[in-house]
Amino acid sequence: xxxxxxxxxxxxxxxxxxxxxxxxxxxxxxxxxxxxxxxxxxxxxxxxxxxxxxxxxxxxxxxxxxxxxxxxxxxxxxxxxxxxxxxxxxxxxxxxxxxxxxxxxxxxxxxxxx
Amino acid sequence: xxxxxxxxxxxxxxxxxxxxxxxxxxxxxxxxxxxxxxxxxxxxxxxxxxxxxxxxxxxxxxxxxxxxxxxxxxxxxxxxxxxxxxxxxxxxxxxxxxxxxxxxxxxxxxxxxx
Numbered sequence: 204x205x206x207x208x209x210x211x212x213x214x215x216x217x218x219x220x221x222x223x224x225x226x227x228x229x230x231x232x233x234x235x236x237x238x239x240x241x242x243x244x245x246x247x248x249x250x251x252x253x254x255x256x257x258x259x260x261x262x263x264x265x266x267x268x269x270x271x272x273x274x275x276x277x278x279x280x281x282x283x284x285x286x287x288x289x290x291x292x293x294x295x296x297x298x299x300x301x302x303x304x305x306x307x308x309x310x311x312x313x314x315x316x317x
Numbered sequence: 318x319x320x321x322x323x324x325x326x327x328x329x330x331x332x333x334x335x336x337x338x339x340x341x342x343x344x345x346x347x348x349x350x351x352x353x354x355x356x357x358x359x360x361x362x363x364x365x366x367x368x369x370x371x372x373x374x375x376x377x378x379x380x381x382x383x384x385x386x387x388x389x390x391x392x393x394x395x396x397x398x399x400x401x402x403x404x405x406x407x408x409x410x411x412x413x414x415x416x417x418x419x420x421x422x423x424x425x426x427x428x429x430x431x
Contacts, residue, residue, distance in 0.1 A: 235417045246321070246407055246422035254417070293360070297417050303348065304373075305420060307360040 205230045207294050209308035216315055222266075222281040224311050226294035229275065235297040236277045237305065238268055242290045250292075253277060264288070289315045320344040321423035323408050329429045330398065338393040338426045340408030346421070348414045349391040351383060354405040354425070366391060367414040398430045 210225040228234055235254050239247040251262025258270040268279045277294060294308040320343045330336050342349065351363040365373040366385040380402075382394040391408055405427050409420040 237419055239422075244424075244427070246323075246424045247409075248422070249419045252419055303411055303414050303417050303420070304362065304365070309357075309359045 205234070205296050205306045207296050207306055207308035209292075209294055209311050211311055212309065213312050213314065216284045216313070218286055218315055218317055219283050222279070222284045222288065222313065224279040224292050224294075224313065226268075226277045226279065226308060227275050228277060228294070228296045230296055236268075236270060237295040237297070238262065238266070238277075238279050239293045239295065240264075240290050241293065241310075247293060250279070284313075284315045286315050286317070289313055321408060321410055321421050323406075323423035323426050325426060326424065327427045327429075329431065330395070331431050332398060332400075334398075335394070335396040337395065338406055338408075338428075340391040340393075340423055342389055342391075342408075342410035342421070342423075344410055344421060346410040346412055347388055348411040349385060349388070350409040350411070350420060351391065351393055352407040352409065354407055356404075360407070364393075365414060372414055395428075398428075400430050403428055403430045 206229045208227045237252045238250040241247050250266050251260045253260050253270045261267045266281045291310045291312045293310045295305045297305050322341050324339045349366045353361045362375050363377045364383045369385045380397050384392040405425045407425045408423040411420045
């Protein structure tokens with residue numbers, strides 16, 4: 204069975220500070236991993252994805268994530284937070300099963316304060 | 318613009334009403350999904366369609382009835398709902414259920430059941 208755990212339902216950072224959102228996964232097969240962002244009253248937008256190529260993945264809006272198999276982690280980072288980064292972030296895993304089924308974490312709400 | 322549209326964006330209905338949610342994707346994808354997003358709960362996969370054929374019904378109550386007349390359109394018919402069904406309903410599309418890849422989400426329909 205696959206699962207995703209996002210540590211910290213709420214994260215608060217100052218503008219300009221490092222953003223670190225944690226994601227750990229469990230998968231019986233080599234996983235594909237995704238980070239999505241959801242702004243208020245909107246759907247989910249893909250930030251980046253890991254599909255077994257480079258372990259350091261760069262995404263949109265200056266975000267990146269590193270796949271660490273030994274730690275079963277796929278943490279999302281951004282060197283300098285911007286006010287516009289305030290949103291909810293979801294980590295998801297796809298892999299096992301006969302079709303493309305995404306399993307989502309519970310989400311982390313990021314607040315950015317001046 | 319993600320190429321997936323949903324209507325209506327907001328819906329208020331009584332428990333005895335019948336209504337339908339509509340999703341349309343303009344991406345040429347073969348798979349479509351319905352998710353339920355409730356407060357403080359992970360996204361729940363409800364239904365999966367591949368080339369108009371339902372491939373998963375994730376233990377969803379029969380008061381939710383999906384319909385996929387073609388690969389571009391997906392409906393969710395609602396009847397005799399309960400207040401706990403109030404949530405954001407998200408539609409997504411993907412290149413194919415057998416392809417491990419990202420899903421593209423619509424903006425969602427915010428449903429309130431009185």
